Amino acid sequence: MAEGIAKLDYKGGIAGGEKPPLDVGIRLRLSVMMFLQFAVWGSWFTVWNVYLKAAVVDGGLGFTGGQIGNLYGTMALGAILSMMLAGQLADRVLSSEYLMAIFHLAGAFLLYKMAVTHDYNTLWWISLAYALVYNPTLSISNSLAFSHIPDATRDFPSLRVLGTIGWIAAGLGVSFLLPAHSQSTNRPLLMAAVLSAGLGLFSLALPHTPPSGKTAGSLPFLRAFKLLLNPSFGIFFAISFVITIALAFYYTFAGTFLDSVGVKDIAAVMTIGQGSEIGFMLLLPFALKRFGMKGVLSLGMAAWAVRYLFFSIGHPYLLIILAVALHGVCFDFFLAAGFIYTDNKAPSAIRGSAQALFSFLTYGVGMWIGNLVSGQVVDYFTVGAATQWSKVWMAPAIGAVACLALFLLLWKDTPGKVEEIEASSLVAEPLV
Numbered sequence: 001m002a003e004g005i006a007k008l009d010y011k012g013g014i015a016g017g018e019k020p021p022l023d024v025g026i027r028l029r030l031s032v033m034m035f036l037q038f039a040v041w042g043s044w045f046t047v048w049n050v051y052l053k054a055a056v057v058d059g060g061l062g063f064t065g066g067q068i069g070n071l072y073g074t075m076a077l078g079a080i081l082s083m084m085l086a087g088q089l090a091d092r093v094l095s096s097e098y099l100m101a102i103f104h105l106a107g108a109f110l111l112y113k114m115a116v117t118h119d120y121n122t123l124w125w126i127s128l129a130y131a132l133v134y135n136p137t138l139s140i141s142n143s144l145a146f147s148h149i150p151d152a153t154r155d156f157p158s159l160r161v162l163g164t165i166g167w168i169a170a171g172l173g174v175s176f177l178l179p180a181h182s183q184s185t186n187r188p189l190l191m192a193a194v195l196s197a198g199l200g201l202f203s204l205a206l207p208h209t210p211p212s213g214k215t216a217g218s219l220p221f222l223r224a225f226k227l228l229l230n231p232s233f234g235i236f237f238a239i240s241f242v243i244t245i246a247l248a249f250y251y252t253f254a255g256t257f258l259d260s261v262g263v264k265d266i267a268a269v270m271t272i273g274q275g276s277e278i279g280f281m282l283l284l285p286f287a288l289k290r291f292g293m294k295g296v297l298s299l300g301m302a303a304w305a306v307r308y309l310f311f312s313i314g315h316p317y318l319l320i321i322l323a324v325a326l327h328g329v330c331f332d333f334f335l336a337a338g339f340i341y342t343d344n345k346a347p348s349a350i351r352g353s354a355q356a357l358f359s360f361l362t363y364g365v366g367m368w369i370g371n372l373v374s375g376q377v378v379d380y381f382t383v384g385a386a387t388q389w390s391k392v393w394m395a396p397a398i399g400a401v402a403c404l405a406l407f408l409l410l411w412k413d414t415p416g417k418v419e420e421i422e423a424s425s426l427v428a429e430p431l432v
Contacts, residue, residue: 019151026207030145030159033100033206035166036199037141040104041134042167043174044111044192046270047183048072049256054184065253065382067120069375071127072252076368078131080360082139096144096209103133103140104200108193115189148207164278168271170195175268183266184259227354232414233345239411240338241361243301243403246396247330248370250307253378254324257389261314273327280328284336293341293413300334301404308397312390335362341413 052068054060063071093099110130117123142160149155174188182188228234258266287296303326310323338358346354377395381388 019154022149022151022155026148027155027159029206030148031162032202033141033199034145034159034162035169036195036202037137037166038163039166039170040107040192040195040199041170042271042274043170043195043267044188045075045251046171047174047188047255047267049253050183050259050266051185051188053256053259059181059185061118061120061123063120064375065378065387066372066375068256069252069371069373069378071120071124072248072375073368073371074124074127075131075135076248076364076371077128078135080364080368081132082135093211095211096140096147097203097206099140100137100144100203100206101200103137104196104203106133106200107137108197108200111189111193111196115186115193144206144209147209161278164274168274171267171271171274173267175265183255188267225357227346227357232412235407235411236338236341237358237361239403239407240358241366243304243334243400244362244366245370245373246308246399246403247304248367249374249377249393249396250304250330251367252371252374253392254311256387257311257393258320258324260387260389261317261320263320269321270324272321272324273331276325276328277331278328280332281336284332287333288337288340293337294411296333296337297341298404298408300330300332300337301400301407303329303333305397305400305404308393308400312393312397314390338362 049068049072051060052063052071053065054062056062094102107130110126110133113126114123114130117126145156145159149159170191174183174191178187178191228237254270255266258269263269284296287299291299307323307326307330310319310326313319339355342354342358374396378387378392381391
């Protein structure tokens with residue numbers, strides 16, 4: 001979602017008269033694409049850890065926390081590598097709708113293989129292969145949509161929200177359409193495989209979006225590294241990178257934790273977070289105007305600390321649900337706001353490269369390290385079959401509080417853009 005917001009802010013300020021309305025047929029096809037794009041992800045990702053952790057007699061694989069963290073880390077590794085490839089493919093190799101079809105059909109096969117593979121090492125490689133074909137579709141689907149909408153500011157939000165609705169629908173489907181106790185089995189992966197195959201076939205009906213023919217550097221985000229010499233930018237990126245390590249605990253083990261405290265419909269309960277994400281996304285522009293960027297980012301960091309503290313307390317049930325519902329503040333007021341800050345502050349010549357760098361440090365390296373660390377923490381606080389979840393969640397809570405304190409103490413939102421001269425030596429090639 002943050003990627004789409006960043007690009008929206010970049011393209012949405014086009015001057016001129018009112019744009020023509022978006023064609024109804026194109027809107028329908030793009031809406032279905034967005035819905036299925038995130039329904040595929042949402043149907044398996046939030047409950048995969050439950051299946052991986054569950055005992056073999058219960059239909060699971062019985063893996064350790066470290067193994068689960070390593071498996072979730074493949075998605076972050078896929079994000080790191082795909083940042084180098086996605087733009088290249090869509091801009092120079094093949095039409096976007098064909099890339100969507102190829103990647104999602106291949107993804108359907110790999111999801112099926114993930115569902116029927118029980119060996120840890122084999123599953124790791126298959127999961128990495130899936131991450132490498134799914135992650136590029138996140139940016140390709142966005143760029144495809146932007147290529148066919150007359151007014152990004154007016155039209156894109158109503159398309160992108162279908163992605164969040166698709167995630168919610170998939171979670172509800174796992175809980176209420178699949179047989180009972182499916183969350184601790186491979187059925188969500190099989191459901192994702194079916195959805196991926198459907199999107200792959202549907203992609204052939206998407207509006208034709210040929211390669212733009214742009215020449216691009218293979219590592220565009222490297223051109224933005226000199227921006228880190230700016231104190232404001234450097235501190236913001238450094239703290240964002242560190243706190244993302246703590247953020248990964250939620251994505252890797254929230255489902256397993258909810259299962260351990262007796263939550264029955266885990267996938268459905270976790271969609272509460274996506275519901276709040278929609279509401280707080282609508283509030284984000286007003287919050288930025290009222291509290292400023294530092295205030296909004298601080299609220300986002302504080303929300304992560306509070307969420308983990310609630311999880312650490314572990315009762316009553318309402319407190320756990322409230323922690324899940326905080327996802328809107330956690331995501332929108334930190335990650336989404338972070339993309340907006342990056343877009344607003346980066347020199348126009350390397351704006352895209354700065355966004356790629358922020359994604360690389362957070363969704364990529366930070367999340368990958370967090371996946372590995374969270375797995376080790378869970379194993380450390382697991383005795384026999386019992387995990388001391390109060391101690392597990394206290395670790396990222398302390399990390400989030402420390403990052404918030406450093407942010408409040410060290411970061412100052414300097415006015416205007418980072419000086420263009422700081423990045424001038426890095427713009428020898430055309431942008432992606």
